[in-house]
Amino acid sequence: MLNNYLNIILIDSLKIFSLLIPVLISVAMIVWVDRRVWGLVQLRRGPNVVGPFGLFQTAADALKYILKEIIIPAGANKVIFILAPVVTMSLALLAWAVIPFGENLYVANINVGILYLLAVSSLGVYGIIMAGWASNSKYPFLGALRSAAQMVSYEVSIGFIIVTVLLCVGSLNLVDIVIAQKKIWFAIPLFPMFIIFFISALAETNRPPFDLPEAEAELVAGYQTEYSGMMYALFWLGEYANILLMCAMGSILFLGGWLSPIDIFPFNSIPSPIWLIVKILLLFFAFALIKAIVPRYRYDQLMRLGWKVFLPLSLTWVVIVSGFLVYFELLPTKQ
Amino acid sequence: MLAHTLIFYFFSFVTVASSLAVISSKNTVHAVFFLILDFVSISCLFIMMGAEYLGMLMLIVYVGAVAVLFLFVVMMLNVNLRDLRTGFLSYLPFGSLIGIVLLIEIGMMIGTWKFKDNFIKTSEIKINTQLSNTEAIGNVLYTDFLYYFQISGLILLVAMIGAILLTFRRKDNLKRQDITKQIMRERDDGVSLEDVENFKGVKLND
Numbered sequence: 077m078l079n080n081y082l083n084i085i086l087i088d089s090l091k092i093f094s095l096l097i098p099v100l101i102s103v104a105m106i107v108w109v110d111r112r113v114w115g116l117v118q119l120r121r122g123p124n125v126v127g128p129f130g131l132f133q134t135a136a137d138a139l140k141y142i143l144k145e146i147i148i149p150a151g152a153n154k155v156i157f158i159l160a161p162v163v164t165m166s167l168a169l170l171a172w173a174v175i176p177f178g179e180n181l182y183v184a185n186i187n188v189g190i191l192y193l194l195a196v197s198s199l200g201v202y203g204i205i206m207a208g209w210a211s212n213s214k215y216p217f218l219g220a221l222r223s224a225a226q227m228v229s230y231e232v233s234i235g236f237i238i239v240t241v242l243l244c245v246g247s248l249n250l251v252d253i254v255i256a257q258k259k260i261w262f263a264i265p266l267f268p269m270f271i272i273f274f275i276s277a278l279a280e281t282n283r284p285p286f287d288l289p290e291a292e293a294e295l296v297a298g299y300q301t302e303y304s305g306m307m308y309a310l311f312w313l314g315e316y317a318n319i320l321l322m323c324a325m326g327s328i329l330f331l332g333g334w335l336s337p338i339d340i341f342p343f344n345s346i347p348s349p350i351w352l353i354v355k356i357l358l359l360f361f362a363f364a365l366i367k368a369i370v371p372r373y374r375y376d377q378l379m380r381l382g383w384k385v386f387l388p389l390s391l392t393w394v395v396i397v398s399g400f401l402v403y404f405e406l407l408p409t410k411q
Numbered sequence: 412m413l414a415h416t417l418i419f420y421f422f423s424f425v426t427v428a429s430s431l432a433v434i435s436s437k438n439t440v441h442a443v444f445f446l447i448l449d450f451v452s453i454s455c456l457f458i459m460m461g462a463e464y465l466g467m468l469m470l471i472v473y474v475g476a477v478a479v480l481f482l483f484v485v486m487m488l489n490v491n492l493r494d495l496r497t498g499f500l501s502y503l504p505f506g507s508l509i510g511i512v513l514l515i516e517i518g519m520m521i522g523t524w525k526f527k528d529n530f531i532k533t534s535e536i537k538i539n540t541q542l543s544n545t546e547a548i549g550n551v552l553y554t555d556f557l558y559y560f561q562i563s564g565l566i567l568l569v570a571m572i573g574a575i576l577l578t579f580r581r582k583d584n585l586k587r588q589d590i591t592k593q594i595m596r597e598r599d600d601g602v603s604l605e606d607v608e609n610f611k612g613v614k615l616n617d
Contacts, residue, residue, distance in 0.1 A: 077413070156444070187463055187544075187545065188463050188464055191464070191467035191471065192467060194467075194471055195467050195470035195471045195474075195475060198470075198471055198474070198476070199474060201475070202479075205479070205486075221483070224483065235471075380590075
């Protein structure tokens with residue numbers, strides 16, 4: 077009996093490590109990609125000194141952060157102050173458990189996978205609120221308030237977007253969602269939803285043009301102001317892990333996950349994880365481009381976009397899609 | 412089964428301990444954080460019972476939205492515990508009365524459980540055991556219990572309208588931004604070219 081449990085624990089931890097280590101390495105690489113793209117758009121070189129093409133820039137940065145002193149402000153609430161970056165980072169990594177990289181390639185295949193993703197991404201707001209409150213300082217608190225309001229508002233429209241996809245799939249399981257796209261990717265029939273999802277994902281991960289929680293012109297660095305050293309690095313890595321997760325979610329919901337774009341010989345023999353990674357990278361490239369070319373939104377315009385434009389639009393699309401599916405009898409049913 | 416029992420006791424211990432911490436912690440913000448921990452462990456208990464849909468909804472709705480608003484309000488309030496303690500003795504009789512009534516009610520609820528009347532007869536619900544519980548809930552919620560579902564939706568809507576009305580204040584001197592009006596504005600609406608004669612000036616109507 078004990079042997080059995082030990083077996084389960086060992087195999088599962090092996091699985092988890094073989095997922096987490098690539099994710100962490102790709103987070104480090106993605107930071108480099110982000111900065112390179114940003115530099116190229118602005119006709120700069122970007123980081124190109126450390127290693128070939130500056131590939132080891134993030135490793136050098138991480139080393140620098142590890143060596144720096146962690147400063148905890150005297151007025152801060154110490155426990156919550158330390159807990160905040162830990163919560164952010166661990167939640168960002170937690171969600172990767174349900175991402176399927178192939179038909180049988182996942183850590184966990186749960187019935188309510190998409191709800192789990194939504195739940196974990198909605199918990200992400202706590203890291204930021206905790207950081208803002210525990211810092212006991214004005215700018216972090218204002219940044220945290222902004223961020224919480226922003227993330228809660230855009231979650232609503234993401235929820236509706238997920239509902240439209242689920243109506244076409246008939247299951248909350250991520251593997252089923254990908255398999256349902258074998259005929260056509262949902263990005264084509266649900267194209268407006270894909271665009272809204274993309275913009276909401278930008279707002280959900282506090283990326284430019286919606287990076288108001290850390291708008292340096294008004295709030296210094298928002299909720300990260302008082303953080304230094306490794307704790308700041310944890311926030312930073314958690315943010316990028318979240319961005320990657322949102323890209324993965326977008327490619328699973330709309331771009332057919334691990335499926336190859338055309339089901340003919342040279343394409344469908346490429347292993348499924350590579351397709352998913354290519355799609356994630358494509359979405360991330362769009363994230364990085366938008367960071368470079370779009371100016372920052374004003375806060376009231378951001379709220380207006382979330383509540384007055386995206387929410388009605390996605391709600392109407394839910395009604396339209398369900399009406400269409402019912403009228404043409406296309407509703408997916410369990411046999 | 413042993414691992415299952417151990418994990419169950421772990422989650423239930425965390426649930427009870429954190430709910431005790433909610434009512435006993437001195438800092439109100441800490442209390443809300445304990446409440447969140449409570450919600451999370453309750454949803455874990457739901458998942459352990461096989462009700463994964465309810466557990467996830469608990470996480471999304473209570474932890475992801477309700478508790479965030481709680482936290483917002485409590486952080487802004489800046490409650491001082493010393494001020495709260497001043498009226499302790501004057502509130503004691505009334506507070507203890509409410510406490511005693513609540514205790515008796517809870518006791519009666521447990522005691523009279525066997526005499527309960529079935530409002531919704533559970534035997535009438537046809538549950539297909541083959542389905543996952545998301546589908547099972549959906550099957551009965553939108554068919555047999557459609558009216559209850561709609562009524563609860565209406566109640567929430569009324570509550571929402573009430574909350575908006577309570578906080579809505581009309582301000583006359585407020586400048587509102589009308590985005591469509593701004594976008595529809597042409598060059599001719601704002602700019603005009605005037606010939607100004609020397610030493611006479613020009614009168615603009617603005």
